[in-house]
Amino acid sequence: MVSSLIGAVELGLIYAIMALGVYITFRILDFPDLTVDGSFATGGAIAAVMISHGYSPWLVSLLAFAGGLAAGACTGLLHTKGKINGLLSGILMMIALYSINMRILDKPNVSVYGEDTVFTSISPLVLMPFVVIAIKLLLDLFLHTDLGLSLRATGDNARMIRSFGANTDNTTILGISISNGLVALSGALIAQQSGFADITMGVGMIVIGLASVIIGEAIFGAGSVFRATFAVLLGSIVYRIVVALALRVEWMEASDLKLITAVIVIIALVFPSVQRSIKQKSAARRRSAELATLASKKSIGGDY
Amino acid sequence: MLDLRNVSKLFNPGTFDEKVALMDVQLSMKPGDFITVIGSNGAGKSTLMNIISGVMKPDTGEVRIDHRDIQQLPEFKRSQWIGRVFQDPMAGTAPHMTIEENLAMAYARGKRRGLSIGVTSRKRSMFREQLNRLGIGLEDRLRAKVGLLSGGERQALSLLMATFTRPQILLLDEHTAALDPARAELITKLTQDIVQEMKLTTLMVTHNMEQAIRLGNRLIMMDKGRIILDVNEERKKNLTVEQLLGEFEQISGRKLADDRMVLGL
Ligand SMILES: Nc1ncnc2c1ncn2[C@@H]1O[C@H](COP(=O)(O)OP(=O)(O)OP(=O)(O)O)[C@@H](O)[C@H]1O
Numbered sequence: 001m002v003s004s005l006i007g008a009v010e011l012g013l014i015y016a017i018m019a020l021g022v023y024i025t026f027r028i029l030d031f032p033d034l035t036v037d038g039s040f041a042t043g044g045a046i047a048a049v050m051i052s053h054g055y056s057p058w059l060v061s062l063l064a065f066a067g068g069l070a071a072g073a074c075t076g077l078l079h080t081k082g083k084i085n086g087l088l089s090g091i092l093m094m095i096a097l098y099s100i101n102m103r104i105l106d107k108p109n110v111s112v113y114g115e116d117t118v119f120t121s122i123s124p125l126v127l128m129p130f131v132v133i134a135i136k137l138l139l140d141l142f143l144h145t146d147l148g149l150s151l152r153a154t155g156d157n158a159r160m161i162r163s164f165g166a167n168t169d170n171t172t173i174l175g176i177s178i179s180n181g182l183v184a185l186s187g188a189l190i191a192q193q194s195g196f197a198d199i200t201m202g203v204g205m206i207v208i209g210l211a212s213v214i215i216g217e218a219i220f221g222a223g224s225v226f227r228a229t230f231a232v233l234l235g236s237i238v239y240r241i242v243v244a245l246a247l248r249v250e251w252m253e254a255s256d257l258k259l260i261t262a263v264i265v266i267i268a269l270v271f272p273s274v275q276r277s278i279k280q281k282s283a284a285r286r287r288s289a290e291l292a293t294l295a296s297k298k299s300i301g302g303d304y
Numbered sequence: 305m306l307d308l309r310n311v312s313k314l315f316n317p318g319t320f321d322e323k324v325a326l327m328d329v330q331l332s333m334k335p336g337d338f339i340t341v342i343g344s345n346g347a348g349k350s351t352l353m354n355i356i357s358g359v360m361k362p363d364t365g366e367v368r369i370d371h372r373d374i375q376q377l378p379e380f381k382r383s384q385w386i387g388r389v390f391q392d393p394m395a396g397t398a399p400h401m402t403i404e405e406n407l408a409m410a411y412a413r414g415k416r417r418g419l420s421i422g423v424t425s426r427k428r429s430m431f432r433e434q435l436n437r438l439g440i441g442l443e444d445r446l447r448a449k450v451g452l453l454s455g456g457e458r459q460a461l462s463l464l465m466a467t468f469t470r471p472q473i474l475l476l477d478e479h480t481a482a483l484d485p486a487r488a489e490l491i492t493k494l495t496q497d498i499v500q501e502m503k504l505t506t507l508m509v510t511h512n513m514e515q516a517i518r519l520g521n522r523l524i525m526m527d528k529g530r531i532i533l534d535v536n537e538e539r540k541k542n543l544t545v546e547q548l549l550g551e552f553e554q555i556s557g558r559k560l561a562d563d564r565m566v567l568g569l
Pocket residue numbers: 315316323324325343344345346347348349350351352562
């Protein structure tokens with residue numbers, strides 16, 4: 001039990017980097033980016049292949065990040081310059097990346113077992129908190145620069161920031177790029193932690209990312225950027241703990257997880273809008289009751 | 305300063321839905337001109353603004369700012385010279401960002417947006433000073449999200465953001481139309497003060513006839529995509545709302561119809 005929880009925290013920390021990437025597109029740019037499923041595996045593939053060829057794991061992780069940047073830039077270009085619908089541009093890149101990842105891997109999975117990885121000398125549980133916090137703080141800092149502000153405004157009110165001279169095509173491309181860079185880096189670290197990269201390792205990643213973002217916001221709130229990114233990190237860890245606990249339920253199979261994740265995301269997406277409409281309805285009911293009593297009082301007053 | 309030559313714009317050309325938004329419009333503004341624009345619904349006032357700011361490209365004709373041909377420049381590049389306030393109070397600010405962050409983005413107009421921190425303490429005190437001039441207490445709420453502000457507060461903020469970097473041209477498209485009369489009057493007053501003090505070259509669409517006459521040094525009236533009346537400073541001084549409505553009827557042969565029209569008699 002304890003060891004499975006520790007394992008969950010470990011995974012949660014590594015996947016948190018991916019969740020931060022999803023946060024950038026989904027929350028900041030308001031752009032549901034499906035590239036993630038492809039770019040996660042791209043990161044893993046780059047890492048596994050290069051490490052098995054004896055390259056430094058740190059350099060390799062950095063290159064995986066660069067690979068993700070490039071993939072994200074392509075999606076951004078399709079969407080902004082090619083004027084393709086956001087969801088579709090992500091799907092197109094995801095499919096394209098499948099072939100590219102297969103080319104990189106050259107076979108469905110590549111093992112790095114016994115090779116030097118970033119986790120060879122330091123355990124993930126010690127290393128990852130530093131890496132994740134550093135990435136989070138760098139991202140926070142970036143989102144408060146002039147460029148970062150215009151990136152945030154692009155998702156918040158594109159017309160407004162264009163009227164102040166920012167090129168929203170460029171900020172969109174930049175945001176999707178950084179997002180997929182982080183996703184690929186996360187994939188590279190997962191490959192090193194698990195000892196292999198697999199062509200299907202990214203399947204469903206977008207939904208897991210969304211689940212982490214949503215769980216984090218629901219539990220820890222999202223007032224400021226600093227708070228929101230922190231919530232995303234914790235959301236990723238909580239998600240992994242939920243998964244670990246779910247796996248201990250007897251009648252549940254590992255393959256049910258994707259369904260559970262999808263259900264979490266669906267609930268989280270539907271709940272706020274249902275809640276809002278219920279609130280509105282009850283407010284309306286209360287108000288009309290108020291007005292009705294007011295009216296009846298008046299008519300009594302009239303009789304008087 | 306601003307020159308439009310033979311600018312025309314059609315929507316849905318060749319279909320039964322064809323709309324003439326602008327037809328062969330000529331307009332030339334001198335530095336410091338403050339022109340008010342009135343006209344019936346669908347006269348092409350907003351289209352005129354959109355073509356100047358680069359949101360739309362004209363079908364024919366050209367737009368020049370300071371003798372530069374800006375025909376090929378996209379909206380975001382023209383924004384370095386053009387400040388805008390929209391009719392919708394939601395349109396001019398980013399609701400999920402703070403007042404100071406919004407101001408920092410406006411302050412970066414015409415500059416390269418790089419990796420320096422957006423809101424520094426030096427900028428913050430400058431923003432506070434600027435907000436102070438609006439006189440509505442926003443200077444104490446620098447870190448409040450703009451989404452929490454009322455429509456009038458937002459519009460005042462938008463106006464400040466649009467102007468405090470001193471754009472060469474200021475475009476106001478019915479920027480008080482969505483506000484209640486008291487707030488509209490406040491924004492109008494602020495507009496007048498800011499434009500006068502900074503000597504901004506301004507084009508202001510309004511549906512308030514009295515305001516159109518009172519503000520600015522020139523008035524143009526539009527109808528069916530054309531400028532049908534151009535009143536200079538001399539004549540504007542003695543103009544009345546009745547005269548203006550009469551002129552419209554005489555030129556266009558019908559009554560001025562604007563569903564947001566305020567006569568201000
Ligand atoms: N995007 C568009 N597509 C099709 N037709 C349009 C579009 N924008 C404007 N039009 C049409 O062009 C004409 C001019 O519209 P415009 O918005 O410039 O008028 P306006 O003078 O601003 O009117 P209002 O006083 O109602 O704001 C109208 O007939 C309008 O229906």
